[in-house]
Amino acid sequence: MFGKLNASIIKEIENIIGKENIIEEKEKLVDYSHDEFSLTDIQHEPEIVITPTSSIKISEIMKIASKEKIPVTTRGGGTGLCGGCVPAYGGIVLSTEKMKNIVEIDEENLMVTLEAGVTLKEFYSEIKKKKLFFPPHPGEESATIGGIISTNAGGARAVKYGTIRNFVRGIEIVLASGKIIKAGGKIIKDSTGYSLVNLFTGSEGTLGIITQATFSVLPEPDSFITLLVPFLNIVDALNTVPLILKSSIKPLAIEFISRKIVSIAEQHCGKNWPSLPGEIFLMIILEGMKQEIEKHCEIVAEKCLEKGAIDVFIAQLMEKQEEILHVRSMVYEALKPVTVEILDVSLPPGKMVEHILFVEEISKKYNVWLPTYGHAGDGNLHTHIMKITPDGSLVNNWKDTFKEIRKDIIADAIHRGGKISGEHGIGLVKKEYLEMCLGADYVELLKAIKKTFDPFFILNPGKIFDPT
Numbered sequence: 001m002f003g004k005l006n007a008s009i010i011k012e013i014e015n016i017i018g019k020e021n022i023i024e025e026k027e028k029l030v031d032y033s034h035d036e037f038s039l040t041d042i043q044h045e046p047e048i049v050i051t052p053t054s055s056i057k058i059s060e061i062m063k064i065a066s067k068e069k070i071p072v073t074t075r076g077g078g079t080g081l082c083g084g085c086v087p088a089y090g091g092i093v094l095s096t097e098k099m100k101n102i103v104e105i106d107e108e109n110l111m112v113t114l115e116a117g118v119t120l121k122e123f124y125s126e127i128k129k130k131k132l133f134f135p136p137h138p139g140e141e142s143a144t145i146g147g148i149i150s151t152n153a154g155g156a157r158a159v160k161y162g163t164i165r166n167f168v169r170g171i172e173i174v175l176a177s178g179k180i181i182k183a184g185g186k187i188i189k190d191s192t193g194y195s196l197v198n199l200f201t202g203s204e205g206t207l208g209i210i211t212q213a214t215f216s217v218l219p220e221p222d223s224f225i226t227l228l229v230p231f232l233n234i235v236d237a238l239n240t241v242p243l244i245l246k247s248s249i250k251p252l253a254i255e256f257i258s259r260k261i262v263s264i265a266e267q268h269c270g271k272n273w274p275s276l277p278g279e280i281f282l283m284i285i286l287e288g289m290k291q292e293i294e295k296h297c298e299i300v301a302e303k304c305l306e307k308g309a310i311d312v313f314i315a316q317l318m319e320k321q322e323e324i325l326h327v328r329s330m331v332y333e334a335l336k337p338v339t340v341e342i343l344d345v346s347l348p349p350g351k352m353v354e355h356i357l358f359v360e361e362i363s364k365k366y367n368v369w370l371p372t373y374g375h376a377g378d379g380n381l382h383t384h385i386m387k388i389t390p391d392g393s394l395v396n397n398w399k400d401t402f403k404e405i406r407k408d409i410i411a412d413a414i415h416r417g418g419k420i421s422g423e424h425g426i427g428l429v430k431k432e433y434l435e436m437c438l439g440a441d442y443v444e445l446l447k448a449i450k451k452t453f454d455p456f457f458i459l460n461p462g463k464i465f466d467p468t
């Protein structure tokens with residue numbers, strides 16, 4: 001179905017990007033065979049890795065790849081959690097690691113244009129110098145601009161402003177044919193034909209290669225306040241969330257997490273969460289003008305206490321807030337050694353409690369610990385399927401049971417009107433559930449779109465669905 005690279009094709013590529021932008025050494029290829037998904041059995045090495053430095057060069061390479069039917073898998077920071085940048089069919093990994101220009105910070109229009117390989121960390125730090133703010137915060141700052149657009153990444157700060165999709169205004173893309181297309185621009189409103197910006201957001205490298213993007217940014221907020229609110233149980237904690245949202249206050253983030261998970265994260269990073277009673281915490285972040293958010297903070301605290309909160313801890317010092325966030329951001333790393341997989345189902349927010357109670361039942365049924373935490377303000381939950389039981393012993397047959405557990409949880413989310421991925425994407429590991437979630441007609445339409453953009457299935461084959 002696919003062509004194979006040979007010395008003469010590699011020479012053609014070398015003539016375009018130079019030897020210094022081709023990696024062929026076996027010991028280096030292994031670094032490009034995986035992302036952050038825990039299981040090693042999905043790893044696959046590419047035949048070569050290329051690190052082009054411009055759209056024009058990518059365009060020339062895509063013309064060759066199209067002619068020779070060579071698979072091309074684009075890789076950003078490799079921080080994905082579903083095998084999205086794994087070159088499942090070998091071929092070329094196109095790494096954007098050398099495309100790091102911040103093209104323009106346009107303060108008049110509040111728009112920033114960047115190359116695809118700029119990391120989130122670099123983006124935040126550059127705009128901070130101009131007192132600008134990019135609200136979305138997918139948890140891993142070594143993710144790249146191309147990666148966060150391609151997965152429509154979310155993170156904790158999506159409650160008030162939404163996911164990456166709400167901020168992408170324009171993109172430059174290289175198609176499988178090598179054509180370079182610019183979609184959108186430095187504009188807020190756009191009803192000019194189908195939106196390729198929206199189509200490419202969340203397309204997981206299967207429709208084209210994003211080489212540049214323009215994002216909306218906001219002025220830096222005057223102040224932040226973080227509230228930590230302990231509850232005795234998950235039901236009280238999550239039932240508080242609609243009450244906060246109905247009070248017309250929109251926090252930047254509303255997260256929930258259990259004491260047990262917090263303790264593991266504390267041990268992992270050596271930092272302490274404030275000492276509070278309770279079993280479940282809501283972490284609520286408010287942002288805006290100081291006086292206004294202080295008033296909002298009082299209202300939120302009242303609503304929480306009304307619903308059974310046993311305390312309200314208010315962090316106003318930035319250092320304290322960062323410490324709390326740091327512990328929260330270490331959760332994935334802390335659980336990783338005994339994690340088989342992290343799920344990211346997205347539910348109608350009102351269905352979260354029922355779904356979590358279902359997950360607790362599944363945990364009992366299989367005697368597997370299924371720690372669940374996440375984005376309480378928008379219904380996006382993270383359940384880790386673990387290799388250990390709730391009391392910490394190793395599950396000997398985890399390789400046999402984890403797919404059953406995954407299927408049960410995914411099926412329950414769909415049954416409650418949810419989707420199988422709220423932010424990580426489908427990648428390699430969730431494609432078998434796509435039709436269960438979207439229906440056959442919908443998937444057929446997606447495949448027709450894929451064929452229009454990539455008739456030979458060479459762009460990131462094996463992701464979202466299998467090549468046909």
Ligand SMILES: Cc1cc2nc3c(=O)[nH]c(=O)nc-3n(C[C@H](O)[C@H](O)[C@H](O)COP(=O)(O)OP(=O)(O)OC[C@H]3O[C@@H](n4cnc5c(N)ncnc54)[C@H](O)[C@@H]3O)c2cc1C
Pocket residue numbers: 035036073074075076077078079080081084085096116137138139140142143144145146147148149150151152153154155156204205206208209210211332333423424460463
């Ligand atoms: C500790 C940790 C915390 C995380 N927290 C969050 C979180 O809170 N929210 C969240 O949404 N995600 C989170 N993630 C997942 C991950 O960071 C995101 O999925 C991120 O968007 C991936 O970006 P990347 O540059 O690493 O992409 P990669 O992993 O390299 O690739 C991801 C997908 O994007 C495609 N791609 C990459 N660049 C391009 C491009 N230029 N053009 C076309 N396609 C491209 C790839 O082919 C692949 O399909 C977390 C991951 C970790 C390890």
